[in-house]
Amino acid sequence: MLRAALRFGFGTASLFAGGWVLRALQGTPASLGATPADIAAVANRSPQFRDGAFVNLEPAATMSLDAEARRLLLRELVTVGNGRPGAPIPVVEPARIDGDAAGLAAYWHGHSSVLVEVDGYRVLTDPIWSRRCSPSRNVGPERMHEPPVALERLPAVDAIVISHDHYDHLDMDTILGLARTQRAPFVVPLGVGAHLRVWGIAEHRIVELDWNESHRLGDLTLVCTPARHFSGRLFTRNTTLWSSWAIKGPKNRVFFGGDTGYTRSFADTADAHGPFDLTLMPIGAYHPAWPDIHMNPEEAVRAHRDVTDAGAGMLVPIHWGTFRLAPHPWAEPVERLLTAAEAQGVQVAIPRPGQRIERDASMIDPWWQL
Structure with missing residues (x-):
């Protein structure tokens, strides 16, 4: 509930009147990250940054409800019973985790956290291993399944890619854990690096990119590509950039959607960096x-x-x-996805958390029907 209040602005004044938000945030200021002043020097170099904020290529409204409707939606988030699975989510301990990286494979660890293998390289996307996606360890959306593997058990990765700075995509405790257990760079959209610097991440491990800029690691190229979204970790919005990512090896290409609404710029990304062999698309x-x-x-x-x-x-x-962030039924996204994909002739794999996905290995075992 806290994350919904902070992210979408549900009843902020009334929540503070009760004082519970202040209590929930007490002792956790570090997780809020950088201030707009910390971010400004990097943000100002981007043509996407205008009048103190980053903007989408296509206008995007973040909320279209009045205050009363927001209160009703928040109540629905709290009370609707079918927003959670009816039984424990089956988690799979990842197989082949210590072997050589494949030409094209992926492990979904939950939410937007995916370990991708591309032509012998490993890339970890939007890692969150914490119990909650929130500035507080006490309040906020809680995981509905455990991470399939402990953070320190992950194999060495070549890059850690972040799509934007919302709490369910940029988690301070996970970032600090990866800083200790991995040597890979954090490749992030403009401004997000300021959060990492506040958390003590060494400058040489931070790569910040604007849309359509790229970073090369041997034969692997990571391209920061447009998305249609917004950013912010408390009350200021859009002081850091959000993005999707093109992950390009010599033979295979992966598109990581991050967190985005539909945008016409997907086709432009394909023209410039595709076509892609595997897509990681947000559906919930x-x-x-x-x-x-x-x-x-x-x-x-x-x-x-x-x-x-x-x-x-x-x-x-x-x-x-993994996290309940909207009031739709828990399994509805995959059921609707399968219907739409069948109609369009699109191959889909829906792995259990931790399950390895390889090229053309379609997985439609309905494990989510709990």
């Missing part, structure tokens, strides 16, 4: 109140077709099943 936390910043399952299929060769390749859904 949608609602009519914020149609521009989160895709629904049908839009995810459309986006997959935009960035692949006429829908070829495999779609792996992300941004669902």
Whole structure:
């Protein structure tokens, strides 16, 4: 509930009147990250940064409800019973985790955290291993399943890629853990590096990119590509950039959608950096109140077709099943995804958390029907 209040502004004044938000945040200021002043020097170099804020290529409303409707939506988030699974989510201990990286494979660790293997390289996306996605360890959306593998058990990765600075994508405790257990750089959109610097991450491990800028690691290229979303870790918004990512090896290409609404720029990304062989598309936390910043399952299929060769390749859904961030039923995103994908001839794999996905290994075992 705290994350919903902070992210979408539900009843902020009334919540502070009760004082519970201040109590929840007590002792956790570090997790808030950098201030706008800390971020400004990097942000100012971007053509996407205008009048003190980053902007989308296409206008996007983050919320279209009045105060009363927001209160009703917050109540729905708290009270709707089918927003959680009816039994424990089956988690799989990852196989082959210590072997050589494959040409194309992925492990979904939950939400938007994916360990991707591309042509012998490993890339970890939006890692969050904490119990809550919140500035507080005491309040906020709680995991509905444990991480499939302990953070320190992850194999060595070549890059850690972040899509934006919302708490369910940029988690301070996980970042600090990875700083201790990994040697890879953190490759982030403009401004997000300021959060990492506040948390003590060494400058040489931070790579900040604007849209359409790239970073090369041997034969692997990481391209910061546009998304349609917003950013912010408390009351200021859009002082850091948000993005999707093109992960390009010599033979295989992966598109990581991060957190985004549908945008016409997907087709431009495909023209510049595709077509992609594997897509990691967000399918959850949608609602009519914020149609521009989160895709629904049908839009995810459309986006997959935009960035692949006429829908070829495999779609792996992300941004669902781990945290409850919208009032839709828990399994609805994958059920709708399968229906839309079948109609469009798109191959889908829906792994259990931790399960390895390889090229053309479609997984449609309905494990989510709990």
